[in-house]
Amino acid sequence: MGRKVLLDKAHIEGIRYYDVYRKNGGYAAVEKALKMDPAAVVEEVKKSGLRGRGGAGFPTGMKWSFIAKPEGVPRHLVCNADESEPGTFKDRYLMEFIPHLLIEGLIVSSWALGSNNTYIYIRGEYAWIVDILEQAITEAKNNGWLGKNIMNTGFDCEIHVQRGAGAYICGEETALIESLEGKRGNPRIKPPFPAVKGVWDRPTVVNNVETLAAVVPIINLGGEEYAKIGVGKSTGTKLISACGNIKKPGVYEIDMTISVEEFIYSDEYCGGIPNGKKLKACIPGGSSVPILPANLLLKTAKGEQRMMTYESLSDGGFATGSMMGSGGFIVFDEDQCVVRHTYTLARFYRHESCGQCSPCREGTGWMEKILKNIEYGSGKMSDIDLLWDIQRRIEGNTICPLGDAAAWPVAAAIRHFRDEFEWHVNNPEESQRRNYGLAHYADERQVVVG
């Protein structure tokens, strides 16, 4: 049984409301942190080794220490709740069931960063969660955790909830800032980084919901104690939103000591593949990270057991590895078609490209059209190489990571499942009737749970 620090109280009846949350030890972190020096809070987060949970995995303490502190200029903390990555729904769970954990984390983080006006930018589709958060903010305010002069420390803090308008790109931090300012959500060109010029040109830190919530256990336990959870540089716990062909889809909190095999097959987590099917492939970190075939998923190229950690999942680089990403764990069984899946993702990225820079604007549309041709039986063999060439020219040449995110899934699908693409091209009629199946991707040693 893995250790839980975020969702350990999520099952308690009424934890969404302040009274129950407070009775169960809520807001202890605020009480503790506001007696500390803000710099000491940042130091605790540094010691904890917490890494950003939004996808990139950048050390949070380091990010916080980068924030510019010019005299007389207000600083801001922005919580990125624009969780739009296909396959990722961990923040939704957290905000919906224990909203006060996020509010508490925000107050502590605002204290550490000196932000008097903190924003939650939430995706527009999470309309009902806005009400839940507003309710939690009102409760926190009524009980003196927000507003003027919190706990007589002289610290003022307000939390504002801002709804997005349905754009995936607004989850990119600079696009989020533009959107928050009321402009079109186009990513900004960096530098300057938000830590220097963010919201209204003021120093800003943008963090994911889970990252900010994780500040609460860090303060409660102490940074060093928190760092003991997990392995190596993957400290603490991570929320994984598992979906796809598994028996028990849902949000799981793992402590980054378990293996991928255990995560998929154990009854504590996903519970294995339903209907006696076999595992074919998996996207371990949300739609934009590379897809891995079963044989490379369970064991690394070196033959080691692949663990659910930042390092182990990215072992082997993009050639034989993937990324932890945002924790959107999508499992495919033998009945799934990789070409169709890649086409679906390409369609998503085409739709969500902001259209600002040319490689992403034009390239995503082109890839989608080619993949559509292959999927619907009118593809050519040269299209596969063309796709490879297009993704290569998008990756790294765009303003923001959306270009990379659109290129990686296509690259990985061709890298690992090229024969499936070729089969689609060679058997246009048959590919409309049945799926390619398992082929050689399956892990021979895997346990088939009936």
Added chain:
Amino acid sequence: MAEEVKKEAPKLFKVTIDNITIEVPPGTSILNAARQIGGEVAPPAMCYYSKLQGSGGKCRTCLVEVAAGSTADPRPMPKLVASCRTNVMDGMIVKNITSEKVIDARNGVVEFLLLNHPLDCPICDQAGECHLQDLSYEHGKESTRYEFSRRTFEKHDLGPYIQLHMTRCILCYRCVFTADQISKKRVHGVLDRGDHAEIATYIEKSLDNDFIGNVIDVCPVGALTDKTFRFKNRVWFTKPVDAHRDCPKCSGKVQLWMRGKEVFRVTARKDEWGEVKDWICNDCRFEKKDTADWTIEGPSHVSRHSVISQGHYEKLEKPNETLVKVLDGRAPKLLMDIHSVSEVNKPTVKLSAIEGPAHSDDFNTAK
């Protein structure tokens, strides 16, 4: 002591671009440093416009490789960077045309830009002065790998003077920045996103502002065209001439595009990077189409690489007079100027008074 330090010129940054080293003040972008070197070293730019704040970074044609970040931190940058939005550091080493990675990426960008471009140059008014055309000639391929139907849009009239041909647009955002920065209230912008994003006014409004005509000049392609010039002539048949007038609104310094005595089009003057020197007003641009409205200064300079230089003469060069040299410094006497020079021809002699054929003795009046 402190004052003395202030007086010193700010320390210049040494930057090496394609093995050529120059010194530029801090805060200069790689692109502008490269433009100071000039020639092929300067990366092409489709969206960057030095006169427009915040422009650049979008088209990705100016990508360069930074082989060394600075003297203090000589690590190379992991990705290619947009040279228009990256400032130089002291000791930076940049590779533009000497980097295969850059050339490959640029070819890719040109392919992407042309993917949905109609390539209707034969009927496009911008042909001949189109930046995308130049870029495609330099970096494009002879054929396309794109096998799908291209994105098209309806043409829109934006008021009485400007037509928007969105199909040709490459979404450089220059016109949006122009309207933002030189007019009081911008009424157009980018609607929608991705490859279906378009430049549009908010519900079919017309662009009416005294300076809005400048969006035509900043447009690198033929998406925004001058309705008073559309289909009137090809630019390389017209002759650009510098002219000015007393304009109460703008500097009045323009370029007239003439054929014979007729003014076909008025634009702002542009520098060698194709950027407008002075913004001009709509009156000058659209209303003053008579030669009499203008004081003509002379033919404008046209780069010899431009198709417009065909049949365009900036000045007549007379051959050097070498006669004086040959005659050891004596000025030649013009034989035909008989009234003043010739000894034979004396105005005092009345030719009609001579009977019969004249003889040299008749002119020898001294006798």
